[in-house]
Amino acid sequence: MKYDNLLAASLAAALVAACGGGSSGGGISSTPPPPAAPTPSPTSTSAPTPTPTNSNxxxxxxxxxxxxxxxxxxxxxxxxxxxxxxASVEDRKVAISYDASTDGYTVSLGGQGSTFTSAGIIEQGEYPGTTRYYTESGNSSEFLTISTRGYSQNSANQYVALGYWQRNVLNGVQQETEFDTFVFGFPASSSAVPVSGLGSYTIDIFGALSVVGTEARALSGSGLLELDFGTGAWRVRTTLGEFPLADYGYLSGGSLKFNADGFVTSNRRLDGIFTYTNLDGDFVSGDVSGQFYGPAAQEVGAAFSGGTGTGAVLNGAFTGKRDNQSRAGTLALTNIQGDTVVSGYLAEALGTIQDDLTPAFRGFYGNTYTERPFTRIHFQQDGTINVQLDGALVASIEPGELVSSDGAYDVYETTTTSAFGTAGLPLTARIFKPGTANPEVQLTYSSFGILEQEISGSDYLQQVRRYFTYGFDTPEGHMNVRSGSASYSGIAVGTTTNSSGLAIDVDGTSSFVVNFSSDSYSGMLDLQADDGGTIVDLGTFEFASTITNGIMDAANFDYPTALSASVQSLNTIIPVFYGPDGSEIVAPFSILRGPPNAIGTTTITGVAVAIED
Structure with missing residues (x-):
């Protein structure tokens, strides 16, 4: 058996112990003779032996x-x-203590527990850093496993260990199991945890997945815990393997995703959310609680648990070491590190005024693209920003093309690529600033940009506006752990046309109300336009839709008549949660104003951004 399968195989053996697990041994030892009377020792004049203390x-x-x-x-x-x-998740607090005289552990819950000594060791040394203990009484059995070395590590941890304690009661062919995972060791002081810079830890993950009606499984795998100590954000993106407990098989693949995100708290601990996607497509989500270990925060440990609410339960833990060879990636737009690629959605509008036709204004049509992702933004090491729409590079914005950084936007005058139809045409790019420097909305994990282009000839004017969104969206399933409701408020910006067909700027406010308990949301945009200095009230536009696995489904604005599916994208908003806990929403939109496909019809096209209140 490979070492990387050890913990999972140990759990498999324990969970089905009633099929032929450990035994209590046999034979009766003879009574030992009484010890000889001790010979008095002379009084020592040497220095007292130092009291031993634990450091490993x-x-x-x-x-x-x-x-x-x-x-x-x-x-x-x-x-x-x-x-x-x-199966059910249980909120239990395991206590563990070590007894040097017996070289054993006592684990307990609420003062009631069990002691495991060296006499109960059933496996030690075969797998470095792992010791398994076993006890039984009647139809009950218990296993304790202590592991100080992750299966992806070349050496044992010094400051944190992973343990799991399992209690089984056998009733005929049915087994009732209480299973607890935990981490313990020598925590780092809060002052030892960095407050700036990036960090990464190679971690090993272990847990038990129970889905009613299916075979119980153990989970294990390794990954990278990435941290931005300055913003406090952290994340894990990895895949795990599943070990069915009856046939001792092994299942793996890219669909077995383990995503975890959160923040370093004010007392320098880890708090967050995880989501695991199994082979059946279940999204098991729950809470993560962790902390750093060692005098210089060299190691990390955390426990996690959650469920689907429909019969799937997962609990587990991970431990890891600081990895100075792996560089943490960018976790927030306010602290971009090296090459960074983020994705999002697009709302665009194109309109034409052609003087040799009657009427001259042919229309200004907006469209929202629900493909995920539709936009990809690449921040390069040298400061260049590459904008891809539907896989095509439409703009490569260089730092030297910056012409203004006043207000809420960085404004660049650049040129088009061939993806626009003709390369080298003038193009204005506006990038909404993340962070505290933005006077309108202070985003951390999301943003948007605007590409503006006007192409004119002797008898025509073509106007193009593209609103592209991007950032670190909240992983699917994460928002399933939330309940109740939350409100978000912010701004909306966009473009429409006046009666002559000329593009005019739109701004206003946005608001969202999310009901996590009913998996639904609603919202409203209150918009106005600036037509050459005259403010035009465009009205209030409401929308509502559902939430699926923590992802907001697209919503349609009200329209006097039913719209066919082919034109529905002209009247749609696509809100997306961003950030580890979904604290930001960015939503490209298009609002139809007039009969679809009619000459002179226009839309309001733009983007709304909001922060949780």
Whole structure:
């Protein structure tokens, strides 16, 4: 068996222990003879022996009670095929202490627990850094596994260990299991955790997945925990392997995603959300709680647990070490590090005024693109910003093309690429500034840009406006952990036309109300236009739709008559959550004003941004 399968295989053996697990041994030891009377020793005049203290979690030499971060689940399963009959997440706080005299551990919940000594070791040394203990009494059995070395690591952890404690009660062919994962060790002081810069930790993840009606599975895998200590954001993006417990198989693939995101709290701990997607497409989401370990925060550990609310439960933990070879990527637009690629959506409008036709104004049509992602923005190391729309590079904006940085936008005068139809034509690019320098809305994880182009000839004027959004969107499933409702407020900007067909600027306010309990949202845009200094009230536009696995579905604005699917994108808004906890919303939109496909019809096309109140 490979070492990287150890923890999962250990869990498999434990969960189906009733099918032939450990035994209590046999034989009766003879009574040992009484010890000889001790010979008195002369009084020592040497210095007293120093009291031993612990400094390595894998080599404990003194009694110690540890604080833990833990997660638990209760599982009912068949010992014949490991099919789960019921499962639930349990909020339990495991305590663990080490006894140097017995070289053993006591684990407990609420003062009630079990002691595991060296006499109960059933596996040690075969897999470096891992020790397994076993006890049984009647139809009950318990397993304790302590691991100080992750399966992706070349050496053991010094400051943090991962443990899992399992209690089984066998009733015929049914097994009732309480399963708790936890991490413990020597936490870093808050002053030891950096407050600026980037950091990364190679981590090893382990857990138990229970889905009612299917075979119980263990999970394991490795990944990279990336941190931006300045903004406090952190994330994990990796895939895991699944180990069915009855047939001891192994399942892997890119669809088994483990995503975790969160923040470093004010006391320098980790707080966040995880989502795991299994082979059946279930999104198992829940909370992550972690902290740093070691005098210089060299190691990290965390516990996580969650469910779908429909019969799938996952709890587990991860530990890891600082990785100075792997560079953390950009986690916030306010702190772009090196080459960074982000994606989003697009709303665009194109209009033509042609003097040799009657009427001259042919229309100004907006469109929103629901493909995900439609835009890709590449921030290069040298400061160049490449804008791709639907896979085509439409603009390469260089730092030297910046002409203004006043107000809410950085404004560039650049030129088109061939993807616009003709390369080298003048193009104005406006990039909405992230961060505190923006006087309108202070975004951290999302933003948008505007590409403006006007092409004129002897008898025509073509006007193009493209509103592209981008950023670090909230992973699918993360918002499933939230309940109740939340409100978001911000601004909206865009373009429409006046009666002559000339493009005029639109601005206003945006608001969203998200009901996480009912998986729905609603919103409103209150818009006005500036027509040569005259302010025109465009009205209030409402919308509402559903949320699927934490992703807001596109919504349609009200329209006097039913619109066919082919023109619905002219009257649509696409809100997207951004940030580790969905604290920002960016939404490209197009609002139809007039009969579709009619000469002279116009739209209001733009983007709304909002921050959670």
């Amino acid at each position: 979690v894998g080599n404990l030499v003194a009694d110690e009670a540890f604080s833990t971060l833990s997660s638990g689940s209760d599982i009912s399963l068949s010992v014949i095929d490991a099919e789960v009959g019921g």
